[in-house]
Amino acid sequence: MTSATPFLLPVLLVAGVWFVAVLDGALADRAAGYGSGARRALSRTGREAARLLVAQRRTTLAADGLLRWAGVLALIVAAVLAAGVVPLGWEAPADLSVGVVWFNAMEVVAWAAVWLVGWGPNSALSLTGGYRFVAQGLSYELPHMFAIITAALGAGSLRMSDIVDAQADVWFAVWMPAAFAAYLLSATAMAFWGPFDAPVGRDVAGGAAGELSGVDRLLFEGGRRLLLVAAAAVAVPLFLGGGHGPWLPAWAWVLVKTLAVLALLVWVRHRLPVLRMDRWSEVSWIVLLPLTMLQALAVALVVLARGGGGQ
Amino acid sequence: MTLALFTALALLAIASGVLVFVVDSMARATFALLVSFLAVAAMVLLTDLLYLGAVIILMMIIEMVVMAVFMIMYMMNPAGLMPMSMFHNTRGAAVICGLLFAGLSAGIFLADWPERRGTRPEDPTLELGTALMEGHMLTMMTLGVTLFSTIVATVVLATGRGRYDRLGDRLDAGHPDDPAGGGVGR
Amino acid sequence: MDLTRALLRYAAHAPHVLLVPVPGAAGLRMEVEHAVASRRWREATGPADTDVLIVVGRPGHEMRAVIAEVWRRVPAPRLRIDLDPHARPADVSRRLDQVPDLLADPQRGHREAESAATRHEETTAAGDGNVEDGDHNARSGHSEHQAEDPGAGHTEHAGHHGHEQPHGPAEHGEHGDTGHTELAEQAGHTEHTGHDHHAHHHVAMPLPGGLAMADVAEDRDGLALDVLNLPLGPVLPDWPAGLVLDVVLQGDVISSAEARVLDAPRATREDTAGGGVVRDLDVVARVLSVAGWPGPAARARSLRERVRAGAPREEVAGELTALARRVRRSRTLRLMLVGLGRTQRTDVADLLRRHLSRIEAYAGGQPTEASDEPAGLAVRDLGSRLAGAELAAARLLVAALDPRVPDTAEAGRTEGVGR
């Protein structure tokens, strides 16, 4: 497994994207009141992908094609690099000593990517999508950072595998629930998924993605789901004990937990209307941020009481 | 391998640095600057400073995206539909910069650099953290206070409305008068 | 090329559909929405996302031009369907059933791809007379502009406004998805005056062609920033038929807006078969959809269709009540809607609540009086309500206020009361 992991990663990521797309389609049909046949949902995803593959790539007038392409590519590259630090089982494709910070840095690439994609087509509505994502990112970056740093604090290390090791007995989600909840919320916001998808909302005609067609759109939509998969996969080593668990081998636990988190995120998307940032940035600053800070403080005190953390 | 990587990154950093002032689109200028930063961050990663490299990537992306928003607010011609030539005093600056670069390079190659002292620590990140929390505690605290005062100062400078605008002359309005309502019902 | 053919055929069964409703064809629009949704096709977010463009109703002169412009931006493989206002459900169904075969036809696709490419050139050149060549492929670098202008400083800066003016419409109309033709009549309105405020520093600068330049306006924080004049509509998801909002935007905040209806004189009375509750359900579905809650929105639509199709009240009452209760109980939705577009009497949350009450009253068998019907706003009053709103808030307001498009027409004015 050791040497295979770097090659396995893209396969797993694409499988995760597929899972998200199928589940999303099925839930959308169900929420609309049409029965959700599993077969229909499976084939629908394929059809959607095929549809974008054969479609023509159109551009708009005076668009900045270079920047738009850079944005689309950056989104995908960032998602893959972000997922690279997740331990599949016990070993990550790249187990950096600063894995947690690296993951966050790669998530932030999405800001630039979405902004570029929104800017590129020279269209007011898609630029609005770009603005919305920047506002969203600025609102949710700090709670996000505090949430993931809390996990690192509990383990006394920024390395993902150390954080997993620290959860052999009890998952971090159990004794830092506020950080876990804040992580899920803010990670969803950073992947502009679920109730946080105003940057690509219907009310601005698709927002940042509004002028993309053909392969461009396929890559963008795929990259967006990749980012969600990466965020869900990182929740597992950070809060859900990584590969720890009875009966199953470690890698199986990682997969099961990741899929569970993904399923939760996709389900929530269909339960809630879009959370717009003109309303919700205040919730992030006034509720979420102090909450995560208190959580970090509590965890720090526990670590101190235990005698100085992971050293 | 490392050398090739370094050379590539160095060229990328310099080339995109030049592009910042050459391209005619503000968006491209901003993102050329970002590319330059990312190349430098990658070079910092090459010197084993993983934490600092990652932090530079994180910070610079955020900074440049914010800059892009300001750019749209304040710049003419962000899209490059019109040529952007906003230089002044070009010749003098070129002379100064040429001389400076020559001087710096001469200094770099003529200086008698000392030998490397000590060995690299196992984990530079840990070393940095320890230093900031022990020996350099004062530095860290100063930075913290400076950042806080910056936050206050920037808000004061940038906003055009104070509490009297929001809450009335006697600060007794029950509901602040804001152009956009907030989310927590205040 | 068998692979392409197979992919085409495979993909053709899940097309994204862009509906372009023409004013006065509300009944047909509902019919088509239902036909599309029951096939589980998705509605497109915009032209770039579209496979099938359906024109619902017979467009007048202004709408026709808009539709041509939208069609130009639809990528191949694509299909356009024009539905006659008198089309019956069976006709709609038949036309939609043909869609997969037509879309999957590789010969057709090839022709479309070619015509899409050439048409692009033509309309750009013809659409606004004096666009220079090369401008529409200026996206890689805009170097032509530089080449054209020797010299430096601010003079050509001015000169370029001259250039920019002619392509303003093509460029920015593009964005708003819209009405390019009315641009011809109102050219002064649509150019992107975005970047021009620097003219303030160079007041003496002669303006080429005496064009209106340099709109700077104070935003709601009192900061004088550039504005962008942009027509919103009429082809946007969940948008009233034929409505165009000429907005002045700063970032995504609307500083002022003016509403108009394309082909207003031709617009006839909307047929609202099934009485008031159909309209209520339609408005609720639209608000929910704009608020980004597609599930309940689709439920509202399918219930609307059942009521329209003549389902007895008892049959749908349970589901209507359940839907209304679910929407009412969502605290998130209330948090998102409350206080939007607030006047003394009402805001978006309140408007939605009124429609829900009427739906519940219908489900409960109580009579609904015409008088407590939430008064749809006349189009001419819409603009003033939107000033200062953020784009998303404006979209919600437009959906909730349900501007009465036909009422502005002389023909429709008297009929407003009767409904």
Next chain:
Amino acid sequence: MILEAFLVVAAALFTIGLFGALTQQSIVMLMMGLELMINGIILATAAYWYFLAPAAADGQVIVVAVVTAMAIEMAMGFAVVTAIYRAKRIDMTDSATELEG
């Protein structure tokens, strides 16, 4: 990789940034020049740490300080631009001449 190579790259970045800062009229572009200069400083500091004194953490602390300085410069710069702009509607250095003697 040698120290001199790093330093030359850093010097080049610094000079390009200086050129930009000296020549640009727009305050936003001027700030980009400043950022580029600080960029060079970061690189040079990291190189000093790596090649000369890796045992001490001082080099790293300097990088942290420089990065913070950059953030402050950026934030203050935009705040000042906003304040000037609010008062006078200018964002070009040539027009902001209060500080001239």
